[in-house]
Amino acid sequence: QLGPRSYSFRSLTRSVGVQAASKQTIIELTGRDRPGLLSEIFAVLTDLKCNVVAAEVWTHNSRMASVVYIADETTGLSIDNPERLTKIKQLLLYVLKGDREKMNANTAVSLGSMHKERRLHQMMYADRDYDMSDANSGSTSYRSKPLVTVENCEHKGYTVVNLRCPDRPKLLFDTVCTLTDMQYVVYHATVIAEGPEAYQEYYIRHMDGCPISSEAEQQRVIHCLEAAIKRRASEGIRLELCSDDRVGLLSDVTRIFRENGLSVTRAEVKTRVRKEIGLTILHVKDDAYSKSPLQESRIFSLGTLFKSQSEKILYNLGLIKSCS
Numbered sequence: 671q672l673g674p675r676s677y678s679f680r681s682l683t684r685s686v687g688v689q690a691a692s693k694q695t696i697i698e699l700t701g702r703d704r705p706g707l708l709s710e711i712f713a714v715l716t717d718l719k720c721n722v723v724a725a726e727v728w729t730h731n732s733r734m735a736s737v738v739y740i741a742d743e744t745t746g747l748s749i750d751n752p753e754r755l756t757k758i759k760q761l762l763l764y765v766l767k768g769d770r771e772k773m774n775a776n777t778a779v780s781l782g783s784m785h786k787e788r789r790l791h792q793m794m795y796a797d798r799d800y801d802m803s804d805a806n807s808g809s810t811s812y813r814s815k816p817l818v819t820v821e822n823c824e825h826k827g828y829t830v831v832n833l834r835c836p837d838r839p840k841l842l843f844d845t846v847c848t849l850t851d852m853q854y855v856v857y858h859a860t861v862i863a864e865g866p867e868a869y870q871e872y873y874i875r876h877m878d879g880c881p882i883s884s885e886a887e888q889q890r891v892i893h894c895l896e897a898a899i900k901r902r903a904s905e906g907i908r909l910e911l912c913s914d915d916r917v918g919l920l921s922d923v924t925r926i927f928r929e930n931g932l933s934v935t936r937a938e939v940k941t942r943v944r945k946e947i948g949l950t951i952l953h954v955k956d957d958a959y960s961k962s963p964l965q966e967s968r969i970f971s972l973g974t975l976f977k978s979q980s981e982k983i984l985y986n987l988g989l990i991k992s993c994s
Contacts, residue, residue: 685797686759686766694723694739695749696784697758700797701766703734708934709924710765711736716918718758719743725920725939728790730901733799737786743917787840791847791898800890800897816899820888822881828857828873829881831891835899837868845870848898852891853877904935909954915941 685700699711708727715722715738724739742749749755816835823830833845842861849856849872858873875881882888911923920939927934 686762693746693748694741695755697736697738697740697762698789698793699734699736699738699762699766700793701734702768703729703732704768705933706928707734707765708736708937709921709928711738711762712921712924714761714765715740715758716921718754718761720749720758721746721917722920722939723941725937726786726790727934727937728794728901729904729935730794730897731799733794733797735790735793735797735799737784737789737793787843788847791844791901792851794897794901795848795851795894799901800893816896818892818895820882820891823873824881826873827879827881828875829888831870831872831874831895833868833870833872833895833899835868836866836903837863838903840902841868841899842870844898844902845872845895848894849874852894854891902936906935907954 686697701707712722719742720740721743722738723741725736727734727736729735740749741747749758816833818834819832821830822828831849835841841863846856853876854874855877856872856874860869860871862869882891913919924934
């Protein structure tokens with residue numbers, strides 16, 4: 671249950687929501703994903719004298735959702751001037767629409783505090799990322815594809831949902847949040863996570879106590895759970911960067927990605943104060959949980975090459991200090 675201060679997020683083709691918090695302003699973004707989008711978003715915020723304090727970005731099925739915490743560049747406090755907030759929303763909506771699509775943009779204002787990962791699930795669900803064809807969802811290997819089945823248990827009045835997929839952190843959170851956001855109540859559940867694979871079984875009903883009544887609704891549950899699992903299971907190389915914070919840092923880093931033909935599929939940004947800042951830390955990892963020895967050797971070679979190129983680029987940008 672979301673509580674009395676909850677709000678609905680309309681199914682929007684493009685949307686920007688702004689929430690004034692005690693120390694930061696929270697911006698919600700949803701729209702069609704495309705190369706360079708994140709770079710353009712952070713560049714606009716930099717031009718508007720907004721410092722990005724934290725951010726999380728998810729992409730799935732050619733859709734993008736992001737929660738960005740910003741503060742005023744000068745004061746370090748939240749932005750609550752209505753005219754300035756309106757300008758921020760208008761420019762970000764212009765970026766989200768791009769040049770090819772001329773559909774009307776929409777805005778939504780959120781209220782109260784939020785759990786950003788829960789909110790990202792709600793935003794992508796409202797944006798119907800589960801309703802896209804697999805042809806637009808990017809590469810997903812057969813082994814990582816979740817298996818979801820839904821059937822009615824008529825003699826007990828439940829609908830039984832069975833789920834099997836590779837295990838990973840926060841898998842249970844993702845599936846339960848999705849069922850809750852779809853207005854289902856979980857009465858019984860079995861969760862087994864041993865080895866590389868996870869198995870989950872849920873006995874659910876509607877909030878009015880009735881089981882699922884149609885095959886179309888069963889298919890919708892399947893698609894929504896598959897989407898919830900795949901949103902967080904991005905494939906590719908993971909780059910971890912730790913550096914002195916400064917205004918415009920994300921704009922510069924994401925611009926480098928764009929100029930070198932790299933696409934960001936997921937991103938998490940945090941800032942913190944430290945008494946002593948050492949050398950910039952740059953780690954390149956593969957995001958898969960299990961790989962064959964041959965795959966590991968190939969990925970290590972690719973990761974080493976990517977790291978070498980990244981270090982050269984980031985050194986030229988001033989983010990890495992020379993050790994010579």
